[in-house]
Amino acid sequence: MDEGNGPAGNAADIAEMSFEQALTALEGIVQQLEQGDVPLDDSITLYERGEQLRAACQKRLDAAQARIEKIVTGADGKPSGTTPLDGAN
Template sequence: MSETSVDEMNFETAMAELEKVLGQLERGDVALDESIALYERGAALKARCEAKLKEAEEKVAAITLDGEGNPVGAKPVEGL
């Protein structure tokens, strides 16, 4: 398990660590206390990945293109 704060991770780093955590939990070869810590870390990593994906979706949704396909600015994202 990484010592890096989940809040400081980019999407790719958080996803890679989440995959490692899931692998350890699926193998079932860790003690109960460590399993609980892994589960908590996994939940935080999952939330981080979801937040980063939402940020990216909002940025993409805010881009508008002109008739030639060039970005012309951002429009507000509904629901925010």
Template sequence: MKKNNIPADIEKLSFEQALEQLEQIVSKLEDGSAKLEESIDEYTRGIQLKKQCEAKLKEATMKVEQISIDKDGKISKKDFVRE
């Protein structure tokens, strides 16, 4: 596992892919058909997917915040530096 306890396979997912998997897990848990141990594993993966989605959203927000417009309407962009 890497930082924030997110496994490498989840870290590679785009926001949309992680969100889709998370939605599938939620549906599966809501229907109650899974056994207890499977539900616990799915819940754990869901938490990791949620963290990945949050990280991707934070990164996107930081990128947007790097764009600025001066008083003359000129757009400038600072280089994005990942934390």
């Protein structure tokens, strides 16, 4: 099975997707699996792809939440920027 060129794709192409694209792709996989007419091997491949998409979406949501939480407030109490997430644990 060639996961790089098939409908399942690979992790590298997921990294290039926007959050919205990854979420749409995940929703499409869920719909296919819910229909119940996908052969077993294809279902497993779709499930694996769905898990990769879910993890990518969760990672982006976590990063967005961390960025929001790191908004720096100025002396006047208003947001003045954000701190970089690089190196943050």
